[in-house]
Amino acid sequence: MRIGLDIDDTICQTTEMVHEVIEKYASKLNLNPLDIMNDDFLRDEFYDNNSAEIFKNVIIKKEVKDIFRRLNNKGNKIFIITSRKKEYESITRAWFEKEGLEVEEMIFSVYGEDKAKTCQEKHIDLMIEDNPYNYKKIKEAGIHCILYDDRGKYDLKQDYYTTWKDIEDYIERNH
């Protein structure tokens, strides 16, 4: 099976890391984190200044390492399809190496329709994504996609999983 995976908030705890970093950043500027998040300029500036640190130190989600190994051992091919900008490719690759995650290929800077198009081009059998907009676009492109949400953000009735173990069982059943 050719499995497509999102990175942020799908295999690692990006939102948690953003919260941690923005708290420090905001207090240095004598601002409230919400002042930054609600202002386009300040928010962009925050991400420009801090994304490298966030991507370097982000915590991998529980179970992901073992599941990656098992999926690879069973002959699946894992494609990372992310909206992270190309400039973060080397930091991202170093993080995957540090975590011991083996992938077939990584595709950067794709979001929404471009992400869906990439899934088509790479003949992805199943895409796993936490972003409902991407999920919608990928489904519309005729690619099988499941939405991963371990924080109860969404309320989708189908294609919806809240643990990595459930996703692994699903892949097992549909292999």
Ligand SMILES: [Mg+2]
């Ligand atoms: Mg994501």
